[in-house]
Amino acid sequence: MPANNIDDVVDGLADIVREAGHTGDRVGYFAALYRQVTVEVRAAIHGGRFEDGARMDRFDTLFGNRYFDAYDAWRRDRSGPRCWRETFGLLDDADTVIVQHLILGVNAHINLDLAVAAAQTGPGKAVHALRHDFLLINDILTRVVLAVQDSLDVLSPFLSLLDKVGARTDERILDFSVRQSREEAWHNAVLLAGQSEEQREATIERLDVRAAVLARLIARPGGLVRPALHLIRSTESDDVPAVIAHLDRAMEQASAARRTG
Template sequence: MAAGNIDEVVDGLAEVVRDARRDGDRIGYFAALYRQVTVEVRTAIHQGQFDDGARMDRFDTYFGNRYFEAYDAWRRDRSGPRCWREAFGLLDDSDTVIVQHLLLGVNAHINLDLAVAAARTCPGASIHTLRRDFLLINDILGRVVLEVQDSIDALSPLLSLLDRIGARTDERILDFSIRRSRQEAWHDAVLLAGQTEEEQAETIERLDIRAAVLARLIARPGGLVRPALELIHATESDDVPAVVAHLDRAMERPAARRSTDD
């Protein structure tokens, strides 16, 4: 699939989510998170929050198509970027917890795709005009992460308990990781924007290798993290369609709670 604008990105992600719910496919976990981020970005465009809304539409479309290209390549013949192959390769692993699947998608999309999409949107010196809008998305990501974290808590009781004991430490770590990754992605975007096609190919290859290494660390962590994940896995829901549906409604719940409070 290929999107021509941000509306088609949202529609394409919604289709992935629908198929995942029907088939019980864990690919819907990250797709549900990503769909909600994209809806929030689209809302911000319509509200005039970005310096250049039309440019952000193009940027988000390039970004979304990077995901669709990886998705289609994996479905076709298990090909595509290394980091996405690492993420998709664990979809049938029932021992991988929900948070791991989300982080694997976030890792590939931010640590590889984001810089590529930014450089394509604003090649050459024009990349610097994108900086404010690029960084503004951090706030959107942070808001979605907060609500999706609440959804995960409902699906994973032990993670919810750790949340309360740790004063939402895991959420702050996730938010910080996303922000730091986006900061690195910005530097990579500036680099790519000033390179020739041959140089870009080499840089993209390097970024893919780095993201693939990070994916392996997320998938198979060492130390005390592994037994902690095993405990979390033992308590969280294994109903994949229900998990996908729950995650896909994460951003609807704040409005519902505000309505109830009123």
């Protein structure tokens, strides 16, 4: 069932995380990250941080439903947007490391879904009123990414190897790629908001193709990155439910560390 509000989005993501934990499905990696972002956005709405909380609730609901639709399409018949097919298609790949799964989900959801959801929330010139609240989410994303990075440091002891081969995957690449992608998504949202239905379809197709290409590059990087990833993978736990549980507690663990630090 589609989500009707942000509470439904949180509950739907929690269900995916819970089921993935029971079955050992790596779809729970990104879902755990996404759930925590959504919980933080909901808290910001309730705390009056956004200029228009009701609008942000609608926006987050549209955004979440795009993920749910892609996930349902994949489970049903391996269909859905190209970039999500690339992402979900690697869930059973034992060589893909945890951080790749996270970035693949971020890539598809931001480089495709975010612009579409923003344009639907503010069609036409109304999209410009969304700009302030859209930018506020960057701060929320940064906090969650930093917390998840702490989890990755525990789960992937050799992750720092990627720094040595020029492929940073610490909080800086995650934060930078998210901010960079969100800025591009904003420009695409403004474009989509002013287009006709036919033009929107063509733009969404283009965004999907681009995100799918990026997904393939994330999944199969070249140069020295590939052997580094193999070494990183050899040190990561094969206990998928435990990894999901650890990622899903990232914000809770970060808060506890701040209280005791």
